[in-house]
Amino acid sequence: MASFTDNEDARRKSSINTHEYFVPVAEGLNTKEGISFDPSWLSPRFWSPEEAKKAHLPANLPAPDFVQVFQLDQQASSTKEATLQQVGKSAYDIANACLSTSATSAVLFRGLSAKILNAKDFTDFWKACLAEPSSKNRKKWNPVSYVPFGVQRNTLEGIDLVTNFPPENALACHNEMVYNPQPAGRIAFYCLEAAPDGGETILARNVDHSRHVSQELQGMVRKHGGIQYTRRYYDKRNPNEDSSNRFHVSWQEKTGTQDPNEAIHFFESVGFSVPDQVHFETYDDGFQKLIVKNVESGFNAQGNWFNILNMGMFPLADGTVVPKAMIQQLVLDEWRSVHALKLVPGDWIVLNNQTLQHGRLPYRNSGEQKRTILTVYTD
Ligand SMILES: O=C(O)CCC(=O)C(=O)O
Numbered sequence: 001m002a003s004f005t006d007n008e009d010a011r012r013k014s015s016i017n018t019h020e021y022f023v024p025v026a027e028g029l030n031t032k033e034g035i036s037f038d039p040s041w042l043s044p045r046f047w048s049p050e051e052a053k054k055a056h057l058p059a060n061l062p063a064p065d066f067v068q069v070f071q072l073d074q075q076a077s078s079t080k081e082a083t084l085q086q087v088g089k090s091a092y093d094i095a096n097a098c099l100s101t102s103a104t105s106a107v108l109f110r111g112l113s114a115k116i117l118n119a120k121d122f123t124d125f126w127k128a129c130l131a132e133p134s135s136k137n138r139k140k141w142n143p144v145s146y147v148p149f150g151v152q153r154n155t156l157e158g159i160d161l162v163t164n165f166p167p168e169n170a171l172a173c174h175n176e177m178v179y180n181p182q183p184a185g186r187i188a189f190y191c192l193e194a195a196p197d198g199g200e201t202i203l204a205r206n207v208d209h210s211r212h213v214s215q216e217l218q219g220m221v222r223k224h225g226g227i228q229y230t231r232r233y234y235d236k237r238n239p240n241e242d243s244s245n246r247f248h249v250s251w252q253e254k255t256g257t258q259d260p261n262e263a264i265h266f267f268e269s270v271g272f273s274v275p276d277q278v279h280f281e282t283y284d285d286g287f288q289k290l291i292v293k294n295v296e297s298g299f300n301a302q303g304n305w306f307n308i309l310n311m312g313m314f315p316l317a318d319g320t321v322v323p324k325a326m327i328q329q330l331v332l333d334e335w336r337s338v339h340a341l342k343l344v345p346g347d348w349i350v351l352n353n354q355t356l357q358h359g360r361l362p363y364r365n366s367g368e369q370k371r372t373i374l375t376v377y378t379d
């Protein structure tokens with residue numbers, strides 16, 4: 001932890017207007033120790049423990065030295081004027097300024113538990129981040145909805161919680177909604193409660209994946225025109241469909257409407273083109289399915305690796321199937337770019353979702369302490 005004078009020094013050096021509520025932490029997350037790599041984090045669909053023993057594994061996950069860190073100034077923020085709105089505006093100003101430069105892909109605000117104790121407080125703070133900026137030169141943040149393949153997230157007071165993924169498994173790094181035509185520009189996580197054991201946030205820069213993923217695979221994706229993402233939503237009136245599988249969703253549940261035209265419009269409003277990417281198709285049983293199918297290049301605006309080919313579920317644009325051995329190698333190679341940090345209560349991390357991936361390590365909750373992390377997204 002920086003001393004008061006270090007912080008003063010850092011504040012003077014910083015070109016960012018912190019509105020007195022935040023102090024830059026000059027040393028960032030530049031800690032020496034990392035977390036040793038555990039082969040059980042590798043997707044068991046592609047790696048058995050025996051195979052992992054023979055592989056060339058990463059040694060450890062270092063701390064992410066590229067995250068810009070700011071600490072809530074306890075003195076300034078305890079004044080009467082320091083409402084959640086003021087603190088939110090200030091955090092927005094800092095995050096927006098930092099993320100507007102290509103040099104920064106992550107900003108971490110620490111110490112916010114002095115102001116934000118629950119999801120309701122966070123809602124007020126987040127509203128201030130989304131308000132019209134005081135200067136026309138600043139980009140307004142517009143919230144975007146989370147549109148995954150399957151079911152929506154669980155929520156707390158109307159705010160999304162992190163993906164409901166089995167705690168005992170590592171959730172590998174990914175860019176949110178990378179399979180949609182318009183993935184979110186930013187994703188941010190607020191930690192209300194950390195897991196007593198594990199649950200570290202993991203981060204990987206897309207530019208680093210471009211160095212570690214085999215040139216052969218990158219070339220193959222380019223040569224075959226990108227990656228094909230297909231979703232098939234059944235009609236909930238069809239009694240033959242299995243509604244117990246969470247990836248098997250009806251179009252009515254997915255889009256929140258019973259009206260087929262409105263269902264198509266739902267996808268249109270999040271960037272899919274109609275009718276080529278979204279349409280109803282009639283099946284042999286007489287019921288229709290809503291088919292949503294798009295091709296994405298697999299690379300971001302900077303030309304870096306940006307896709308979920310590692311799930312082994314998606315063909316290339318012309319129907320070519322990537323050999324299983326290449327996906328297996330990809331799953332491993334993507335861990336070579338991974339850094340880890342543990343969010344503690346009061347931490348808010350804002351990420352450029354176009355250039356930085358996130359995920360998390362396995363964790364265990366205890367009776368009294370349950371990992372609780374809120375999630376928001378903007379354009
Ligand atoms: O559990 C987490 O920290 C993040 C999970 C995740 O990838 C998400 O919620 O988008």
Ligand SMILES: [Fe+2]
Pocket residue numbers: 163174175176358359
């Ligand atoms: Fe995610």
